[in-house]
Amino acid sequence: MVLVKLTINGKEVEVQEGTSILKAAEQAGVDIPRLCYDDSLEPVGACRLCIVEVKGARNLVPSCVTAVSPGMVVETESPKVIKSRRMTLDLLLSNHPLECLTCDKNGDCRLQDYAYLYDVKHSSFEGEKNNYTIDDSNPYIIRDMNKCILCGKCVRTCAQVKERQVINFANRGFNTKIAPAMDTLLAESACVSCARCLVVCPVGALTYKNLAGKGRTYEIKKEQVTCFFCDAGCQFDLNYKGDNVIGVTARAPGEGRPLCLKGRLGMELLYSDHPQPPMLKKDDKFVEVSWAEALGLESVLDKLMEQEKK
Ligand code: SF4
Ligand code: SF4
Ligand code: SF4
Structure with a gap:
């Protein structure tokens, strides 16, 4: 493993060759603003908010798509950087x-x-x-x-x-x-x-x-649960307002997890205090269906009923 030494905001950092400035900064405890970057996605350097100043570079550089180099000197909050970020935000708010x-x-x-x-x-x-x-x-x-x-x-x-x-x-x-x-x-x-x-x-x-108007984000506490409907083991959040689960939300789509509707509905049924009736698409239109149908359990239930009749 080849290591590269650089300086970020006056602090010396050592990271693996090929690391982006943004990730190197994270390792140094420096948070660089970002809007289009996500750890689970290929970086594209589109939002221009993660720009930083690199000593000797003619322009500010997008830190999510710029790799570190030996001896690099980076400033993440210089006046030039702040001015540029303010302009980007100004344009977005326009x-x-x-x-x-x-x-x-x-x-x-x-x-x-x-x-x-x-x-x-x-x-x-x-x-x-x-x-x-x-x-x-x-x-x-x-x-x-x-x-x-x-x-x-x-x-x-x-x-x-x-x-x-x-x-x-x-x-x-x-x-x-x-x-x-x-x-x-x-x-x-x-x-x-x-x-x-x-x-x-x-x-x-x-x-x-299902969560619209039900609570401000700061009133909601989240508890992680893992779906058991298939081997993907997707993670969902139970959203608590007080003691009530007001809805289930998906989390962390990384690692190609499908986060399917069936899984989320299953968690809703199990944990939500007032789960809304499930809707599935039939003939290109969403219609209300039974929970058994929404969770793909109809055939299992039919089989059980048959067995009980015997
Ligand atoms: S809908 Fe949200 S995630 Fe998609 S491009 Fe717009 S801001 Fe980004
Ligand atoms: S209205 Fe405010 S809270 Fe909503 S997306 Fe815009 S900036 Fe964010
Ligand atoms: S399938 Fe629909 S809900 Fe899922 S990521 Fe695509 S647009 Fe979003």
């Missing part, structure tokens, strides 16, 4: 509704966190804002593309499971947005409601319908 008061992501939103950290209260740019209709066609997911910051994490996450790849970037320039093929409603697409994209979305663009 086309973002300032609805934090009622947004279900309030308290768990990276854009909000960084706007606070860098004291960007509103945008200095005036101009048109997107005004997309909120897509709540899917019984489990709300998509508000007005809040989307086009980080692409949902697209890359959905595509991790080959047969899905449901959403992608559509249109260009100001009209760029994330959409299913042919820009249909989510309910009309091939989406399997796994919620992997919700786990990684850093803002309030993708949220759980």
